[in-house]
Amino acid sequence: MMDNKMIxxxxxxxxxxxxxxxxxxxxxxxxxxxxxxxxQITVDGDLIxxxxxxxxxxxxxxxxxEMETVYDDRWNFGEKAKIIxxxxxxxxxxxxxxxxAVRMRVSYLPFVPTTKDTKVLxxxx
Amino acid sequence: MPIxxxxxxxxxxxxxxxxKMTLEDCIRTCAEMGAKGLEVIGEQTFWGWPExxxxxxxxxxxxxxxxxxDCVPVAHDFMLDYKRYKGREMPFEEQVASVRKDIEFGARLxxxxxxxxxSIAPEVLVAAAAHAEEQGVCILIEVHAPLHFDHPxxxxxxxxxxxxxxxxxxxxxxxxxxxxxxPPVWKEKFLRMGVPHNIADYIVKAYEDRVLSEYVILNVQQxxxxxxxxxxxxxxxxxxxxxPKRMLDYMPRIRNIHGKFYEVTExxxxxSIPYDExxxxxxxxxxxxxxxxxxxxxxxxEDAMEPDSVEQVRRQQVMLAGxxxxxxxxxxxxx
Numbered sequence: 001m002m003d004n005k006m007i008x009x010x011x012x013x014x015x016x017x018x019x020x021x022x023x024x025x026x027x028x029x030x031x032x033x034x035x036x037x038x039x040q041i042t043v044d045g046d047l048i049x050x051x052x053x054x055x056x057x058x059x060x061x062x063x064x065x066e067m068e069t070v071y072d073d074r075w076n077f078g079e080k081a082k083i084i085x086x087x088x089x090x091x092x093x094x095x096x097x098x099x100x101a102v103r104m105r106v107s108y109l110p111f112v113p114t115t116k117d118t119k120v121l122x123x124x125x
Numbered sequence: 126m127p128i129x130x131x132x133x134x135x136x137x138x139x140x141x142x143x144x145k146m147t148l149e150d151c152i153r154t155c156a157e158m159g160a161k162g163l164e165v166i167g168e169q170t171f172w173g174w175p176e177x178x179x180x181x182x183x184x185x186x187x188x189x190x191x192x193x194x195d196c197v198p199v200a201h202d203f204m205l206d207y208k209r210y211k212g213r214e215m216p217f218e219e220q221v222a223s224v225r226k227d228i229e230f231g232a233r234l235x236x237x238x239x240x241x242x243x244s245i246a247p248e249v250l251v252a253a254a255a256h257a258e259e260q261g262v263c264i265l266i267e268v269h270a271p272l273h274f275d276h277p278x279x280x281x282x283x284x285x286x287x288x289x290x291x292x293x294x295x296x297x298x299x300x301x302x303x304x305x306x307x308p309p310v311w312k313e314k315f316l317r318m319g320v321p322h323n324i325a326d327y328i329v330k331a332y333e334d335r336v337l338s339e340y341v342i343l344n345v346q347q348x349x350x351x352x353x354x355x356x357x358x359x360x361x362x363x364x365x366x367x368x369p370k371r372m373l374d375y376m377p378r379i380r381n382i383h384g385k386f387y388e389v390t391e392x393x394x395x396x397s398i399p400y401d402e403x404x405x406x407x408x409x410x411x412x413x414x415x416x417x418x419x420x421x422x423x424x425x426x427e428d429a430m431e432p433d434s435v436e437q438v439r440r441q442q443v444m445l446a447g448x449x450x451x452x453x454x455x456x457x458x459x460x
Contacts, residue, residue, distance in 0.1 A: 034209055072176050078141065105211070107204070107207050
């Protein structure tokens with residue numbers, strides 16, 4: 001659910017260290033950060049290594065490994081988190097095809113869902 | 126006492142997720158429909174819950190809006206994330222403590238009922254029952270497809286509730302367990318995903334004929350079905366046309382109802398859930414609580430169109446008012 005609303009339109013930004021966009025949890029509620037099992041980003045077909053992904057919300061920045069033991073912070077319902085990819089040199093200006101996949105550990109589900117959105121976002125020069 | 130109408134704000138998730146409707150918009154919309162009972166998923170409506178506390182100002186705002194629109198807080202749906210820790214289940218005592226926190230949160234919201242997800246163990250709820258009594262609330266386990274009132278897991282809950290002797294434990298049936306026809310919005314989504322028409326038609330007919338899900342899945346495989354066709358057939362594993370009258374044995378402990386629906390048509394019919402029969406059974410059983418709309422068609426249409434949750438809930442409320450013998454509310458089309 002909300003699959004096609006995960007990536008926030010027009011939110012791509014860049015620097016010489018990498019790029020970032022705003023992402024939302026594809027769910028009808030929020031989730032404690034320890035239950036976000038994985039976030040995968042690809043840009044123009046290239047996968048960003050897990051160790052180079054950062055999650056930033058309300059002034060705090062986490063690696064995905066750190067998030068696994070964060071029990072006092074959440075990704076709230078509909079909340080726009082900044083999803084950061086470290087990529088030395090950054091991205092050239094122009095259109096980029098971003099894939100954003102989130103795997104969640106949901107207590108009541110008999111499976112572990114991964115939900116994905118793909119959008120072409122423009123990076124200003 | 127007649128059955129009363131309410132809405133779970135879950136119904137407006139597509140709009141609230143995108144910031145298109147505020148809490149006040151949701152409450153005003155329900156009030157305009159004459160659906161004065163409000164149900165919330167606490168952590169959807171109140172950011173921060175349960176990991177962080179919710180400021181008193183936000184709770185005061187909730188009560189101000191409830192009073193302003195002459196509504197009634199009915200239920201807080203809590204989640205209990207017992208898989209919070211990677212690789213190990215939350216210990217029993219911590220689960221109970223978590224439920225106690227949600228009981229207190231529900232009491233702050235002024236609700237009488239707390240919805241517990243169906244996968245929660247009965248022992249956890251029984252251990253929290255005394256605290257619920259102290260706080261003046263009742264914990265209701267949501268009986269939701271594929272579970273149903275004759276399933277051993279639900280019977281185990283019922284036995285534990287009786288043995289506890291507590292009146293603060295009960296049931297919240299979700300009407301989706303009475304799925305008497307394959308929902309048209311499901312079929313249409315699977316067609317968009319590429320399921321061949323002949324296979325989709327076969328699955329709908331097989332559902333109508335009440336064929337066992339495992340036979341349907343095998344037949345779809347043998348018809349050459351792959352991927353989405355198998356997924357469509359597998360929905361039969363998780364849904365069935367259980368009978369509304371099965372609620373009668375449990376009526377004294379049924380305190381709230383999820384009026385699940387996938388679509389209400391322009392002529393006010395839910396094609397897949399028999400609300401006429403459901404209302405008759407509830408009336409026969411002397412039910413006098415709320416039926417809270419729970420629109421879940423959103424996820425089945427959002428790939429093709431922006432869901433119009435307000436119009437869908439409005440149609441269901443017109444349908445319910447008719448079945449309950451209320452005059453048709455003069456509803457505004459509030460969308």
